[in-house]
């Protein structure tokens with residue numbers, strides 16, 4: 336967990352961003368430690384990158400960037416985990432997260448509500464999962480890692496990390512957002528590294544591979560499996576043992592090897608049309624550029640709260656860029672700058 340004093344500082348910083356004096360603050364901070372002061376004021380994206388901070392509420396921590404999660408996990412004890420479970424929430428699904436007024440649920444409040452359900456309705460001692468990955472790619476802590484018994488898969492809970500991926504990934508339901516995929520691959524990769532887990536179908540298993548009584552079926556078997564969890568179209572390849580072995584496990588291995596998440600490859604496989612739609616700007620200003628990348632010239636800027644229809648997606652490295660319907664240019668669809676409205 337983030338300690339309280341640094342959290343207070345984080346909250347203050349966030350307030351200052353809103354007041355628009357972020358650049359000055361960074362300049363002062365950097366000059367204090369003798370660093371060179373870059374020209375942040377000329378690139379709003381960079382200011383946001385610098386100033387995004389995690390938040391803590393109800394005893395849970397939300398990581399607003401994957402870098403924050405990596406810093407946090409590096410500081411945790413090693414415990415004795417031997418495997419990681421894969422779940423989707425099923426319900427709630429994406430339509431619960433994205434509200435019709437263009438905003439989305441507060442991740443920490445949703446986590447708290449899930450905990451209350453698990454404790455009050457199910458009678459468990461705590462929230463079931465150690466982590467939840469939200470549709471916008473934010474990771475939130477749950478059951479403390481010090482509690483090494485998950486409540487996720489009857490028969491496969493001891494020394495297992497329980498991860499809930501927010502959405503319903505059965506066929507015909509939610510299609511996982513690229514930013515959520517990136518967070519999922521990063522989370523599994525970082526946990527494998529941290530706990531010395533070699534990714535395979537023996538160490539990373541779907542809920543669907545087990546019966547209600549906890550017998551291991553070895554794959555999803557309709558009618559016998561406890562649930563379809565994490566969904567018959569999980570990440571576009573599904574919940575069978577072969578799908579996980581041939582797609583998900585290689586993604587985690589690749590991440591461990593070189594830190595890449597390769598979600599763009601995946602998005603192409605699934606048809607990149609799954610990400611076109613309406614996006615709302617969540618930073619004060621965002622550059623509209625002449626092409627799909629931050630090296631293209633700036634045509635204009637769009638402002639916080641405005642929503643735009645994106646008609647085409649292109650990836651530049653791992654960053655998705657969206658073409659504005661108006662023809663004004665391209666904006667970065669990084670989830671730090673925009674959120675999908677529909």
Ligand SMILES: [Zn+2]
Nearest residue numbers: 422423542564
């Ligand atoms: Zn499950």
